[in-house]
Amino acid sequence: xxxxxxxxKPFKLDEVKEALVELGIQGMTVTEVKGFxxxxxxxxxxxxxxxxxxFVPKVKIELVIPDDMEQRVIETIVRAxxxxxxxxxxxxxxxxxxxxxxxTGEIGxxxx
Amino acid sequence: xxxxxxxxxxxxxxxxxxxxxxxDGWAQDGLPGAIDTGDTAWILxxxxxxxCMVLPGLALFYGGLVRSKNVLGxxxxxxxxxxxxxxxxxxxxxxxxxGTDVGGLIGGLEFLGLMGVGEEVYPGTGxxxxxxxxxxxxxxxxxxxxxxxxFAERMKFTALLLFAVLWSVCIxxxxxxWVWGGGWLGEMGALDFAGGAVVHISSGFGALVCAMxxxxxxxxGVEPMPPHNLPMTVLGTGLLWFGWFGFNAxxxxxxxxGAASAFVATHIAACAGGIGWMVAxxxxxxxxxxxxxxxxxxxGLATITPGAGFLGPLSAxxxxxxxxxxxxxxxxxxxKLGYDDSxxxxxxxxxxxxxxxxxxxxxASVGGQTGLLFGNPGQLWIQLVxxxxxxxxxxxxxxxxxxxxxxxxxxxxxxxxxxxGLDLSQHNERAYS
Numbered sequence: 001x002x003x004x005x006x007x008x009k010p011f012k013l014d015e016v017k018e019a020l021v022e023l024g025i026q027g028m029t030v031t032e033v034k035g036f037x038x039x040x041x042x043x044x045x046x047x048x049x050x051x052x053x054x055f056v057p058k059v060k061i062e063l064v065i066p067d068d069m070e071q072r073v074i075e076t077i078v079r080a081x082x083x084x085x086x087x088x089x090x091x092x093x094x095x096x097x098x099x100x101x102x103x104t105g106e107i108g109x110x111x112x
Numbered sequence: 113x114x115x116x117x118x119x120x121x122x123x124x125x126x127x128x129x130x131x132x133x134x135x136d137g138w139a140q141d142g143l144p145g146a147i148d149t150g151d152t153a154w155i156l157x158x159x160x161x162x163x164c165m166v167l168p169g170l171a172l173f174y175g176g177l178v179r180s181k182n183v184l185g186x187x188x189x190x191x192x193x194x195x196x197x198x199x200x201x202x203x204x205x206x207x208x209x210x211g212t213d214v215g216g217l218i219g220g221l222e223f224l225g226l227m228g229v230g231e232e233v234y235p236g237t238g239x240x241x242x243x244x245x246x247x248x249x250x251x252x253x254x255x256x257x258x259x260x261x262x263f264a265e266r267m268k269f270t271a272l273l274l275f276a277v278l279w280s281v282c283i284x285x286x287x288x289x290w291v292w293g294g295g296w297l298g299e300m301g302a303l304d305f306a307g308g309a310v311v312h313i314s315s316g317f318g319a320l321v322c323a324m325x326x327x328x329x330x331x332x333g334v335e336p337m338p339p340h341n342l343p344m345t346v347l348g349t350g351l352l353w354f355g356w357f358g359f360n361a362x363x364x365x366x367x368x369x370g371a372a373s374a375f376v377a378t379h380i381a382a383c384a385g386g387i388g389w390m391v392a393x394x395x396x397x398x399x400x401x402x403x404x405x406x407x408x409x410x411x412g413l414a415t416i417t418p419g420a421g422f423l424g425p426l427s428a429x430x431x432x433x434x435x436x437x438x439x440x441x442x443x444x445x446x447x448k449l450g451y452d453d454s455x456x457x458x459x460x461x462x463x464x465x466x467x468x469x470x471x472x473x474x475x476a477s478v479g480g481q482t483g484l485l486f487g488n489p490g491q492l493w494i495q496l497v498x499x500x501x502x503x504x505x506x507x508x509x510x511x512x513x514x515x516x517x518x519x520x521x522x523x524x525x526x527x528x529x530x531x532x533g534l535d536l537s538q539h540n541e542r543a544y545s
Contacts, residue, residue: 044338045397047407047456048444051336 001096001109002070007035007058008081008089016061019080023072026112028063039087058089064099066109147231148238154367155239155247161358162250166194166257169355173348173410174261177455180340182265183543185534189260189267193276197253200280202226205252206245208285209293216296219289237365247362248288254359255311256280261455262319263326263523265337266530269538270521275513279318283509287314287502302498303481303491305374306363308418308468309502316462317503319453321510326523328452330530342402349406353382356413360420370479374420378413381420381432385412388436396444404440407460411439414464419472422483427475431468439463469499 008016013030020028034055041054065073074091082088101111171190175183197205203225211219223229226245234244256276260267267275290297291304304310329337339345360378364371389408394400415435416428423431443459453459473495476483484492517523524530529537536542 044336045399045401046338046403048393048397048440049447050397051338053336 001099001112002065002067003094003096004061004063004065004070004073004077004091005094006061006077006081006089006091007033008061008077009083009087010057010059012081012083012088013059013061016077016080019076020063020073023069023076025063025065025073028061031060031062033058033060037087037090056087064096064112066112145233145235145238147233147240148366151238151366151368152240152243154371155243155362155365158358158362159243159247159250161355161362162247162254163194163355165352165355165359166250166254167191169348169351170254170257171348172344173352173406174264174455176341176344176346176348177261177339178264179337179533180544181533181535181542183340183535184541185269185538186260186264188269188534188539189264189272190257192269192273193257193260194253196273196276197256197280198249200277201249201252205280205285206248208281209252209288210245210248211293213289213294216294216299217289218286218295219293239365244365247365251307251311251359252280252284252288255284255307255315258311258315258457258461259319259322261457262323262453264454265534266326266329266524268522268525269534271517271523274521275517278513278516279510282513283314283318283506284310287505290501291498297498297501300494300497301491302494303422303472303476304418304469304498305421305472305479306360306417308415308465308472309498312414312417312461312465313469313499313502314465314506316458316460316465317506318510319457320451320462321507322514323451323453323458325511325514325518328450329454330527332452333450339403346402346406349409353409353413356382356417360417364421370421373478376425377420377423377428378416380425380428381412381416381435382409383412384429384432385409385415385436385439388412388433389440390436392437392440396440407443407456408436408440411435411460411464414461415439415468415471418465418468419476421479422472422476422481424475424477427471427477431471431475434471435464435467438467466499466503469495469502 034057036054036056039056041052041056044051044053070093077091098107099111100107167190171187174190175187178186206226207221207223208219211221211223214220229241229245231240231242233239234241237244256279288310289295291302291310292298356378357375361371361375364374386405386408389411390400390405393404412432412435415431439460442463443456446453446456446459472483473492474483474485476491477486482488482491514523525534525537
């Protein structure tokens with residue numbers, strides 16, 4: 001199993017979710033987060049005073065998938081989340097030791 | 113014990129009767145006149161309009177500009193001042209401002225506790241004395257509340273209450289007397305239709321001293337402190353604008369042509385102020401902002417206040433545009449000077465109020481008054497005296513009051529309380545959960 005964490009532009013959330021559901025993903029966890037990458041922050045102006053806002057709002061999606069879906073999931077996220085401009089986000093994939101469905105006690109791919 | 117209480121009660125009755133007698137005599141000596149129902153209705157409504165400027169208008173305007181951890185503390189400043197200063201005004205403030213003149217400097221004590229302020233007509237108007245008193249009460253309340261923007265997010269609540277009472281009694285009442293209550297500035301012929309000096313210069317320059325004495329907020333200039341809810345500020349702007357019609361047009365003290373003229377000048381200056389600020393900001397920083405438009409509207413309103421009943425429509429338009437651009441410049445300049453007038457009371461009310469006082473000396477043309485450009489050069493000089501005297505009196509007085517409050521209770525919250533925020537540290541509640 002793999003844990004996929006992806007940080008995307010908030011307005012791309014719906015597109016990414018639709019695409020992943022179409023692919024057969026059963027569930028995901030979404031969090032509103034702030035951070036910066038190479039995009040850095042942006043400037044805001046209030047009554048002539050400029051503020052450098054370092055942390056940009058993003059949406060983080062976490063999903064756990066069977067190993068054989070890794071490539072398709074990554075391709076789907078990239079296709080749906082890309083706007084082409086700076087700040088489109090990142091995808092991180094890591095090995096996952098186990099998964100368990102609390103209601104039934106199923107373990108592994110069956111728990112997803 | 114019971115005897116002592118009886119004695120006090122009896123003394124109070126005697127003192128009250130004396131005050132009543134004196135005040136009744138004064139009222140009967142005034143110009144004879146009958147109550148005008150139209151005038152009375154308009155000033156009653158205007159008084160409620162000005163209340164709406166304080167709460168919720170100013171509370172929302174300021175509340176939206178602070179960080180979310182301080183929004184209740186900021187609203188509490190305005191709300192508690194409204195309640196407290198209303199009582200102070202009833203007990204002593206009104207008498208000091210509008211009691212019989214003593215040496216051009218202060219009003220007599222005959223109206224303490226509103227003794228003798230009743231339903232009889234107020235001299236020179238068609239409204240009951242009580243209506244005049246309550247209309248002025250709202251002005252007293254909003255003036256102190258305006259100052260709170262300069263020390264937002266860091267003033268200790270007990271210090272705020274003590275400061276408000278001392279400032280209202282020692283600064284607001286005397287200044288209102290000088291200009292409106294038969295004092296020396298009014299006698300000189302100084303023109304301040306609805307409070308450019310009494311309300312806006314006094315709150316604006318009082319605010320400047322507060323910002324300097326209290327010092328910057330922790331992290332000022334280092335970490336961003338953006339407004340937490342600009343729609344709230346815009347809502348407050350709209351309520352202030354609405355209430356300002358009572359503030360300015362009500363200052364005609366009647367439902368008449370003067371009120372109509374002030375009403376129209378007020379609206380024109382508000383709109384021109386918004387456009388003036390927006391364009392100046394657009395040219396300088398590349399984007400017009402919502403906060404800029406709202407700030408410009410308030411700048412235009414503050415600036416037209418002293419001349420609302422004396423300026424024609426085109427003069428109001430010109431003054432409004434100038435006010436918007438000038439106050440924007442002042443606020444930008446403040447950022448460079450580095451003092452932390454957190455919500456820009458100085459840049460908007462101080463600069464706007466002084467500009468309006470001087471402009472009235474230049475542009476007055478209606479309401480039986482004329483300024484320099486309409487053939488009366490002397491008026492400009494009188495207006496300058498009014499502006500400068502108000503600034504000096506307010507700044508010195510505010511400084512002394514702050515020092516006293518600092519010694520008695522301490523002005524600022526602790527650094528820890530400041531970083532937690534006023535909502536939790538001063539009031540044990542939070543606005544958003």
